Amino acid sequence: MIDPMWAVVLGVCLFTIGLWGAVTRKNAIIVLMCIEIILNAVNLNFVAAAAQHGDVTGWVYTVFAIAIAAAEVAIGLAIFLSFYGHNETISLDEMELLKH
Amino acid sequence: MSGAIDYALWIPVLPIVAFPIILFLGNVFKGTDAWRGRWKEGGTIATVVMGTSLGLSIWLIIGYIGQVTGHESVGQVGNWLSFHMVENGNLVSYSFGFGMYLDHVSVMLLFVASFLCFLIAIFSLGYMNSDPVNLDRNHRFYAEFLLFCAGMLGMVLADNFLWLFIFWEIMGLCSYLLIGFYYERPSASYAAKKAFLTTRVGDVFLLIGLLILWNLFGSLDFSVVWAEDNIAAVDAGTLKIALFMMFVGAVGKSAQFPLHVWLPDAMEGPTPVSALIHAATMVNAGLYLVARMYPFFASPAMSGEFTDLAILIAWIGGITAFMAALIAFVQKDIKKVLAYSTMSQLAYIFTGLGAALWFANTGHEEIALLAFGASMFHLFNHAMAKGMLFMASGSVIHEMHHAHHEVAHHDGEHEGHGDNDHFDAQDMSNMGGLASKMPITATAMAVGSASIIGIPLIGGFWSKEGIVGAAWKACLTPGGAWMLGPALLVLITAGMTGFYMSRMWFMTFAGKPKTPVANGVVEQTPFIPIPLVTLTVMTLGGIVFAGFEFVHWVADGHAEMHFSHVLSGIGAEMSHAFLPSGEENGGLIYLVTMLTIVISTIVGPGTAMALYGGRLQKGEKAKPWLAWLVSLSARVRKNNHFDNSTWANSGLAESLHQRLHFDAWYDSAMLKIVVPFANACAWFDQHIIDGAIKGIEYGSQEGSSVIRRLTTGSGRDYIMMAALGTLAIFLLIWGVA
Numbered sequence: 001m002i003d004p005m006w007a008v009v010l011g012v013c014l015f016t017i018g019l020w021g022a023v024t025r026k027n028a029i030i031v032l033m034c035i036e037i038i039l040n041a042v043n044l045n046f047v048a049a050a051a052q053h054g055d056v057t058g059w060v061y062t063v064f065a066i067a068i069a070a071a072e073v074a075i076g077l078a079i080f081l082s083f084y085g086h087n088e089t090i091s092l093d094e095m096e097l098l099k100h
Numbered sequence: 101m102s103g104a105i106d107y108a109l110w111i112p113v114l115p116i117v118a119f120p121i122i123l124f125l126g127n128v129f130k131g132t133d134a135w136r137g138r139w140k141e142g143g144t145i146a147t148v149v150m151g152t153s154l155g156l157s158i159w160l161i162i163g164y165i166g167q168v169t170g171h172e173s174v175g176q177v178g179n180w181l182s183f184h185m186v187e188n189g190n191l192v193s194y195s196f197g198f199g200m201y202l203d204h205v206s207v208m209l210l211f212v213a214s215f216l217c218f219l220i221a222i223f224s225l226g227y228m229n230s231d232p233v234n235l236d237r238n239h240r241f242y243a244e245f246l247l248f249c250a251g252m253l254g255m256v257l258a259d260n261f262l263w264l265f266i267f268w269e270i271m272g273l274c275s276y277l278l279i280g281f282y283y284e285r286p287s288a289s290y291a292a293k294k295a296f297l298t299t300r301v302g303d304v305f306l307l308i309g310l311l312i313l314w315n316l317f318g319s320l321d322f323s324v325v326w327a328e329d330n331i332a333a334v335d336a337g338t339l340k341i342a343l344f345m346m347f348v349g350a351v352g353k354s355a356q357f358p359l360h361v362w363l364p365d366a367m368e369g370p371t372p373v374s375a376l377i378h379a380a381t382m383v384n385a386g387l388y389l390v391a392r393m394y395p396f397f398a399s400p401a402m403s404g405e406f407t408d409l410a411i412l413i414a415w416i417g418g419i420t421a422f423m424a425a426l427i428a429f430v431q432k433d434i435k436k437v438l439a440y441s442t443m444s445q446l447a448y449i450f451t452g453l454g455a456a457l458w459f460a461n462t463g464h465e466e467i468a469l470l471a472f473g474a475s476m477f478h479l480f481n482h483a484m485a486k487g488m489l490f491m492a493s494g495s496v497i498h499e500m501h502h503a504h505h506e507v508a509h510h511d512g513e514h515e516g517h518g519d520n521d522h523f524d525a526q527d528m529s530n531m532g533g534l535a536s537k538m539p540i541t542a543t544a545m546a547v548g549s550a551s552i553i554g555i556p557l558i559g560g561f562w563s564k565e566g567i568v569g570a571a572w573k574a575c576l577t578p579g580g581a582w583m584l585g586p587a588l589l590v591l592i593t594a595g596m597t598g599f600y601m602s603r604m605w606f607m608t609f610a611g612k613p614k615t616p617v618a619n620g621v622v623e624q625t626p627f628i629p630i631p632l633v634t635l636t637v638m639t640l641g642g643i644v645f646a647g648f649e650f651v652h653w654v655a656d657g658h659a660e661m662h663f664s665h666v667l668s669g670i671g672a673e674m675s676h677a678f679l680p681s682g683e684e685n686g687g688l689i690y691l692v693t694m695l696t697i698v699i700s701t702i703v704g705p706g707t708a709m710a711l712y713g714g715r716l717q718k719g720e721k722a723k724p725w726l727a728w729l730v731s732l733s734a735r736v737r738k739n740n741h742f743d744n745s746t747w748a749n750s751g752l753a754e755s756l757h758q759r760l761h762f763d764a765w766y767d768s769a770m771l772k773i774v775v776p777f778a779n780a781c782a783w784f785d786q787h788i789i790d791g792a793i794k795g796i797e798y799g800s801q802e803g804s805s806v807i808r809r810l811t812t813g814s815g816r817d818y819i820m821m822a823a824l825g826t827l828a829i830f831l832l833i834w835g836v837a
Contacts, residue, residue: 023820031816096813 007048014041028083028090032076039069108160108200111153111214112254112267115246118149122246126239136229141238143225146246150218153253157214161207194318201259201322205391205476209256209384212480216380216487217249219631223491224372226627227498233282234370241281245376248274252381256388261310261320264389268306268353271382272299278376279369291365298362302352306389309345312338322392332401340406343393347413354386354446357420361762363443367435371494374435378442379487387446387479390453394472398460406461411582414454414571418586418593421447423760425596429603430748430756433526434493437604438486441552444593445482445560449475451586452567455574458583467573474566477650481559481642485551488635492545495628496608496621499538500525503620523617528607531618535609535730536720538623542609544632546726549601551639554594554700559642562650564700565693568594572692594696598704603712609722610730611714619717709733710740 014037021034043062050058080090087094122142129135138144221242228234228241251274255267273296280292310320316334317325324330331339350356355363363383367374377383390413397406421444428440452475459468504523524530535542551559568590575583613619623629713733716722722730747753755761810821 019819019823023816023823092814092816095815 004048004052007044007051011041011044011048014038014044026091026093028080028092028095029077031092032073032080036069036073039065105160105163105200107156108257111156111160111210112250112257114149114153114156115250115253118145119243119247119250122146122239122243126243130236130239136235140225140229141236142242143221143229143238146242147218147221147225149246150214150221150249153249154214154218157210157253160202161211164202164207196260196262196320198263199259200257202257205388206256208476208480209388210253212384212483213249213252213256213380216483217245217252217376219487219634220372220375220380220491221245222627223375223494223631226625227372227494228370230625231498231501241278241370241372244274244277244281245372248278248376248381252385255385259322261313261322261325261392264392265306265310268349268385268389269303271385272296272303272353275299275366275377275382278373279366281369281373285368287365288368291362291368295362295366298359299352302349302359302386305345305352306349309342309347309349312342312345316342326395328399328401331396331399336402336405339396339402340409343396343406344409344412346389346393347409350386350389351416352386353389354383354450355443356386356416356447356450357423358762360420360424360443361759361766364436364439364759367433367439371435371490371497374439375487375490375494378439378490379483383442383446384479384483387449387453387475390450390457391472391476394457394460397457398465398468400463402461403463404461407458407579410454410458410461412454413457414451414574414583414586417447417450417452417454418571418589419447420444421451421593422589422596425593425600427756427759428600429596430753431600432528433524434496434528434531434604434608435490435526437528437600438489438493441489441597441601442482442486444597445478445486445552448564448567448590448593449478449482451571451590452478454586455567455570455583458574458580459570459577462577462579464577467570470566471570471574473650474563474570477645478560478563478567480645480650481551481563481639484635484638485548485559488544488632488639489548489552491628491631491635492541492548495541495623495625495632496531496534496538496545497525498625498628499621499623500531500617502624503622504617506620507617525617528604530615531608531613532611532714533609533613533618533716533720534621535722535726536716537621538609539723539726540629540632541623542726543723544636545605545609546729547636547639549605551642553598553601553705554696556697556701557643559639559645562642562646564594565696568696569689569693572689576688591692591696591699595699595704598700598702599708600704602705602708606708606712606714606733609726610712610716610733612717706736709736711737711744713737 018034018037018041022031022038025031025034043065046058046062046065048058050056050062083095084090122145125135125139125145126142129139135141224241224245228238234241248271251267251270255264255271258264258267276292276296279295280289282288283292313325314320316338317330319325348359352359363378366377369377396402397410424440424443424447428437428444431437431440452471456468456471456475459465459471504525547558551561554561554564568587571583571587571590574580575587709732713730713736715734716730721727758764
């Protein structure tokens, strides 16, 4: 069996990549994908910890996280669609409504 | 003892319970015929309650006299307040109980308070209820009256200083409420505020003194703080500060120099309130407190430590006695004369107590106890006489008012009270010749004045001689040279008392009526004569009390009252008062005693007769026991060629009218010290405290306008900040761990 340590290291790498992408990219869809990567990095940690301790709780949380991520993607895409309908762009530079 | 003591708690509790009941009933039934008539607007309840309290007190006192000798604490009734504190790492628990402490002093004061409160309640039935001004608000008077009485009764019975202080404050509150009874008059509400605030100055000192005492002994129970071993264990200097603070409290309550200014203004209250404050309750509280300091002075461990404090007490007494008598010379208001007389007589008691404490502290226990007993006896006599005098003056004022209404009505003036403004029913220069029209009142007034003056064989004589003698003995004892001042002052004041009390009587009752109103006065109000006659008998019976060796009894915890030896007791007191004793300096003391008798019974009243005496109107006849006094005064006046107009117009008389400028000084001190201080406080509040708050507001406004630039509105920046923040927290925790 693979040492769970490697899974954690992979999780850290995925998290960093995802964060990097979420902060730097302009395209909203790519940012959404990066957030998915972050979530899956966390899931990986859960699974690794569950495997190490022989505890089923981590797996259960993972299943919840996947379900929530699916819902989040659906909502996120819906928002972008409606935003595109108004502004004909989904560039994050145009999204500055929070300032007001 | 067991029977009465079970009910003793009800003595103060009954009036306290009745207080809200009367207020409630009064508000519900106000204005109905039954409430005004049969219930006397609460007066009936008050009289019954005070009668019950008096009965319980007498029952308790008779049991006490019969069975107990010596000071006795009668059980803790309950644990009132307990709390725990950590001291030096240990958990210490303290508790304050409410119990009753009976000794000869508290028993005597219990009788004075309950007896006079009962009589004043009866007096009020006549005085308050027949005055239309008071209609439909008498229930307020009776309720507050009962609370006042409860305060005094509770204070006398309390077995620790904490409860003493609580009841003391209840009295302070009630004095405020009752002096300001006619709150629609600006002068009354001013007087009430003045009384409350002046006594408050003393009360703050008293509280500080009690806190120091508590710090020293860890308890405020009489039985603990008076225990010889406990007193020996504490620091004399600190204890002296505590005693001094407590004394200042007593000075405020008993209206002594320099906190005396409230007492004359307290006359704004209805007359029964004056009688209550001056005779039965309030002012006696301060004397009681000083009397309660006696064990500290008498303790051998503290011998010689507190002599200067005792001398200070005697000096305060001497100064006040002299000053008040001087101011009483020029007063025209009949109640004001009595007010200053109260101050003066209380000051006598302070001087006597000062002498007693001085003797106790220098190891002359026997003389100390005698002086202490004489002071307490004077308290008793003064309370009886002054209660009677105030009620008699109330009777005069009431009938003057009534007669004035009659006269005004006959002259066709409009009815009602609008005419009160330009006729002063309390001004003695409107009276005169009332001896034939108000025989009971005139007799009561004469006997009361005689007791205050110290006419031989009547009440106050026995005690006043004792006090003057004690002060002189103290100043003749080695080391007592400082007592010479108070001793001289009380001796001179004895003569002055004779003058101003006689002046009051002659101006009111002798001579021809000075106004048509005084001519129409008739003694007719119900209930008023009852307390007057009772107290006249009590005061005349002073010789019987003296025969009981009252002085020795009150002073010495181990003496029993000799009911069976009244006659021999009277003989002993007579020889003590009138014959030179064989003791050291006996000759000089004898001389002083005789001098006191001469100036107080002959010089003072003689001068008053010469200036203010006079024959009654033609056809008017006084009762035989008063007629000789009136005609004597007329004869003295006829042969008098003394003209006092230069005196009356002198600067001294003017400053006496201004009460020796004390009020003006205090007012200007207020203006110069308190007002700038208040302004400084206001400046501090507006600029420092408000400034700090406004500074915070301004700073956050400015700061937020800077921080606002960080809000780009772009989601990626927020994610970035959140990530960096998390990282920072993570690093922080990592660093700490």
